[in-house]
Amino acid sequence: MSESYKSAGVDVEAGYEAVKLMKQHVSKTFIPGVLSDIGGFGGLFEIEKLNYDRPVLVSGTDGVGTKLKIAFIMDKHDTVGQDCVAMCVNDIACSGARPLFFLDYVAVGKNRPEKVAQIVKGVADGCVQAGCALIGGETAEMPGFYPDGEYDLAGFSVGIVDKNKIIDGSRTKKGDVLIGLASSGIHSNGYSLVRKLFNLNGNEDDKKLARYIEALGCTVGEELLKPTRIYVKTLLDLIEKFSVNAVSHITGGGFIENIPRMLPDGLRAKINKGSWEVLPIFKLLQDLGNISERDMYNTFNMGIGMLMAVEASQADEMLKYLKDKQENAFIIGEIIEGDNGVDIC
Structure with missing residues (x-):
């Protein structure tokens, strides 16, 4: 443990504990194609076995925005993760694409492992609803940038669709x-x-x-x-x-x-x-x-x-x-x- 880093406001041990607590939530999102668990440097997903003739990847990214302020006041953090997933995967699905995986980014003023685990629980719940895997993410402790008790949450997702099945509005016509x-x-x-x-x-x-x-x-x-x-x-x-x-x-x-x-x-x-x-x-x-x-x-x-x-x-x-x-x-x-x-x- 780095005592010098901890004295500056960053507790790496808290980060380890947060990862340990969130693993139970992440594992429930795994679907065929996932090749890695959280903790590595990159999330791995195999698309070869998904049986797409002309696969096109579709991506989307977003955050939760100032709705997080409501979560701070209420001290309730287990649902905003679903918001983050929804804002990404709903966009992807508009193209007719199936979301494959999701990654999140949580930036906190002070890393409190139980709170971070609750945030990730919401992300995992959203991934289960969307049928995609949570294959990675990042928790950044940023003292002096975010006040203690506050955080930001964003993420991105990647989906897949056959090229000839992409929905782009081109077939739309008068009378629809x-x-x-x-x-x-x-x-x-x-x-x-x-x-x-x-x-x-x-x-x-x-x-x-x-x-x-x-x-x-x-x-x-x-x-x-x-x-x-x-x-x-x-x-x-x-x-x-x-x-x-x-x-x-x-x-x-x-x-x-x-x-x-x-x-x-x-x-x-x-x-x-x-x-x-x-x-x-x-x-x-x-x-x-x-x-x-x-x-x-x-x-x-x-x-x-x-x-x-x-x-x-x-x-x-x-x-x-x-x-x-x-x-x-x-x-x-x-x-x-x-x-x-x-x-x-």
Whole structure:
């Protein structure tokens, strides 16, 4: 043990203990193809046996953002890892790709092994939901950079898809129906605004988050810390069974920025308000800040976390299939001719 390094605020023994504690969570994510355990210099994954004719690797990276501030206040750290995984693997799945593996990066002010293990537990839970392996990562202790008790969390994932099965929006056409999959809540974007609206500035924040709101059916903190839904298995199942022409993950930028990303030139998305359930948390946020409707749709997912453009002839059948599987899904609009963009009416 380096006493000199420890005197500077970095405890390497705590790092060893954190790795020991997280191994039980990491091991449950292992899938065929994993060739290494955590602790090496690189995560190894073999793709040769996956039986892809023309394999294309698809990657995605993201972090949790200032939603972490809610976890700090509540001292609850076992769900934000799922947020980190979700923000990466949901993006990958939009291309029709199956996530293979994930790596995380945790930067802490003070390495407290039990807390780091809880963070990684959330990452591992997310990987299990996505069907991918957690094959590595990094925990960096950075005293003087992050305050004791705070941390940042980011990660990246790599997936795979056959080249002829890539979903890039090129097959999208006028008349395609838009089917949305429900979100679990705010997911992981817009939290700088959320914290401002709830006046989370350090003064009795724990009491504010402990306030029960009947419309939400839970406390403010419980609502704000609900983890991002992982849509991977549902989405890949639908792509296998139906004609899915385009997919959009509704994250930062909401409807207005994300939906056009899945559309070719000359097509617009027409969204029909009232065709799905806008979750109570969004109505509450809009009222708290007197926020314009455009700003709401340009910031939040409004209750729709994933959107697909599908063949009109298959839309009703897909909706029935989803509801038979207890998936909360809605026909919320259609593709029309026009400049690339979104009409919400």
